[in-house]
Amino acid sequence: MKTRRLRLTIAYDGRPFAGWQIQDSVKPTVQGCLEAALQDLCGRRIDVQGSGRTDAGVHALGQVAHVDVPLLGGSLSRAERWAQAINVRLPEGVRVTASRAVAADFHARFWAIGKTYRYRIWNAPWLHPLELGRAWHVPYALDRARLRAAAEILLGRHDFAHFAANRGAGFEPRSTVRTLRRIKVGGRAPLLTLEFEGDGFLYRMVRLLTGALVRVASGRDDLSWLRGTLARELRKNHHQAVADGLYLVRVQHARPDRSTTAASPLTRDEGDPGG
């Protein structure tokens, strides 16, 4: 059957889901919900290939996936209309915010050239009730100047092996070198936001970077600890921020409308769960 490839932009609340990837769990997964919606719409099984996994509890404002869908007539002849057709078949915790036609060899994971994650911290004695499940509650004082100084150390191209969790045998990446292009510290107190932009992220890397930055900003660890950990002279960092505060903001692709074979940075083909 003739098909065409669509690029879907997807937003979800992480709380009702057992993460992105299909698995045996009591809670549904985002990928599973999308595949069920597409099966209902197309009458057959459609694989949904995401740009990477997100862990249970991690939110997304702009996850990206690709799908090969049959050439249907009517309103679905327009790629933009697929978003609505899928949404009416999804639970309310997940929505396709945009759908568009892409080249037949576009790949949500292999063609990704950048990702942005946001981490939200509620830095006050009590977590605001409307921030439950949406931010990490840090009740002790954090120094923004120290935080910025720590973020400076992490910027650039490094081997981030000591800021990655093990996923188990057979899942280890070929390389743990990544480039952090930007860490933006923002948010009006008591909200503190960290935005990480890079070419890719290792397993739980954003949560481990955030955990380390908060260690330094709180004065529990100093900049030399961070430098030593990054240089792998010290032990791996195990201070990990909770999933609640993490948001996959956007995924950048190299010209998704144009076919190319040069766009795939091989270091990222192990998937990129970031959370």
Added chain:
Amino acid sequence: MKTRRLRLTIAYDGRPFAGWQIQDSVKPTVQGCLEAALQDLCGRRIDVQGSGRTDAGVHALGQVAHVDVPLLGGSLSRAERWAQAINVRLPEGVRVTASRAVAADFHARFWAIGKTYRYRIWNAPWLHPLELGRAWHVPYALDRARLRAAAEILLGRHDFAHFAANRGAGFEPRSTVRTLRRIKVGGRAPLLTLEFEGDGFLYRMVRLLTGALVRVASGRDDLSWLRGTLARELRKNHHQAVADGLYLVRVQHARPDRSTTAASPLTRDEGDPGG
């Protein structure tokens, strides 16, 4: 037993609660949770008097209540410390954000001279998953210029009887005249926010005003309908926005630290649920 009066500022997520006021319901109420926490802390029953009720599903950033608490020693000799002592006894959906000593005749309801409510509307084809229960989803187009023109009509001192729901015999206010000091239209699309500031609000008045403003902004009704409804030449408005998008932002009091007998505007002594 000697007591002193405290003014509590309270934030809550409306979703886990059956509204502010204690009642027979499966879900807990905010007032009920506060009274249970204070009973646990003080070893006896303490009445919690709010500035007014909020309906089930309505959120609060700055609800205000007063309580008479025993004179305890230790850290609780400082009024500011009561917030923390109460919070550790509350479910995570409600928090006391501030506590302070006030005059013995301060009254959260009778001394209120102003309230601010915010209404959040998500104006897009689909509701963003992270806006579930936190905004009203309006999928059809709204014209902000028409919305502002409609808001102008409502501003000032009017009899808002046609923008109030009946609460039942014995609960009708003596007067339905209120002053709307400000309606601020804001929010970056697709979010649209309406902020209502006034001396008081009738039962469900904010939701009925919002429902009417959206009718006009969508073109389903025109400005003359709004004028005629306000003037009570037409029937009562029954277009009511959902509870999800409503937030009690703040309650203003006349010098809560100073005793006064002149601060009570009698028109507001029937309570002020706003939602």
